[in-house]
Amino acid sequence: NAGVTQTPKFQVLKTGQSMTLQCAQDMNHEYMSWYRQDPGMGLRLIHYSVGAGITDQGEVPNGYNVSRSTTEDFPLRLLSAAPSQTSVYFCASRNSGGGTGELFFGEGSRLTVL
Amino acid sequence: DQQVKQNSPSLSVQEGRISILNCDYTNSMFDYFLWYKKYPAEGPTFLISISSIKDKNEDGRFTVFLNKSAKHLSLHIVPSQPGDSAVYFCAASELRGAQKLVFGQGTRLTINP
Numbered sequence: 089n090a091g092v093t094q095t096p097k098f099q100v101l102k103t104g105q106s107m108t109l110q111c112a113q114d115m116n117h118e119y120m121s122w123y124r125q126d127p128g129m130g131l132r133l134i135h136y137s138v139g140a141g142i143t144d145q146g147e148v149p150n151g152y153n154v155s156r157s158t159t160e161d162f163p164l165r166l167l168s169a170a171p172s173q174t175s176v177y178f179c180a181s182r183n184s185g186g187g188t189g190e191l192f193f194g195e196g197s198r199l200t201v202l
Numbered sequence: 203d204q205q206v207k208q209n210s211p212s213l214s215v216q217e218g219r220i221s222i223l224n225c226d227y228t229n230s231m232f233d234y235f236l237w238y239k240k241y242p243a244e245g246p247t248f249l250i251s252i253s254s255i256k257d258k259n260e261d262g263r264f265t266v267f268l269n270k271s272a273k274h275l276s277l278h279i280v281p282s283q284p285g286d287s288a289v290y291f292c293a294a295s296e297l298r299g300a301q302k303l304v305f306g307q308g309t310r311l312t313i314n315p
Contacts, residue, residue, distance in 0.1 A: 130291060131246070131305040136220070138301060146302060147203070179243055182299070182309070189299035190236060193245030 090114050094179050094194035100168045101201045109164040111179030118184040120162040121191070124148065124175040131178065137162055138184070169201045171186050205229045206294050210256075216314050219280040223309050225292035228273065232294040235278050237266060240308070249290075250277070253298065261314045282313045306311035 095110045113120065121136035123146075133146030137156040151173055153165040162181075166173060176198050180191040207226045213222045225235075233254045238246035245257055252259040252266045252275065259266050265278045289308045296302075 111211075123305075128211075128307055130208075130307040131293075133302055133304075136301055144301070147304075180245075184299065188236070188248065189234065189295070190248035190250045190251065191238075191246075191303065193247070195243070195245050 092155075092181055094177075094191050094196035094197050097156060097195065097197055099197065099199050101166075101199065103170060103201060105169050105170065106165070106167050108166075109177055109179075109199070111162045111163075111164065111194060113132060113179075113181040113192070114160065114161050115181060115192065117181035117192070118159065120156065120161070120166045120179065121146070121150070122154065123178045125197045126175050127195075134164065134177075146191055158173065166199075169199075174201045175197065177200060178200075181197045203228075204307070205232075206292060206304050206306040208290075208292060208309050211244065211307070212307050212310040212312070214312045214314060215282050217284060218281045221277075221282045221290075221311055221313070223279075223290050223311065225275045225277075225306050226273055227275075227294050228233070228292070228302075229296075231296045234295050234298045234300070235266070235275050236293045236295075236303070237264075237267060238291045238293060238305075240291065246291060251298075259276040278314060279311075282311075284313050287311060287313045 122134040123131040135154040234252040237249040240246040
């Protein structure tokens, strides 16, 4: 069972370049989200989605775009990368109802913007 | 404005002893709390949760205590084992399964043999 899969695991970009971080889950979860982890800041929510076609902003959405065309996939786009976007990015998903409400995380994508 | 705070960046505990990780929050609307554990180069994994209607929840060696009046929760690990060495994040939301989960900064726990 793959769970939440993120690609790439590592990426180096130059300022102004664009890229997409991919996230796919095979657990049929309605809810998916993107977090970034920075030293001393913990995990901060960038964007989330409660189902295909529905997305909304989190705590730090500026500079990022998302879309949700299928239940399985939730890509995160950086249109014009900035050094402030150097971070480790985590995609997470969960069931919409019942249980503990726990998030299932991918292994992370480490992005460096020069 | 950090709504969930873990004021100890690191903690070192001897194997077999109790580890106590603390977390404070400022938003009185938070009603549901979770702890996650993270190893290097891996994503966080869920450990234990607690709803505000309880003041304690246990799962094996892990117990979470909630003091709602003080806006404080703690995670107790007894006995501590070397495999418990990791970064621990507490997280809070306005209800179980809410769309926005707010995380603390994390505490790095090191268990010494």
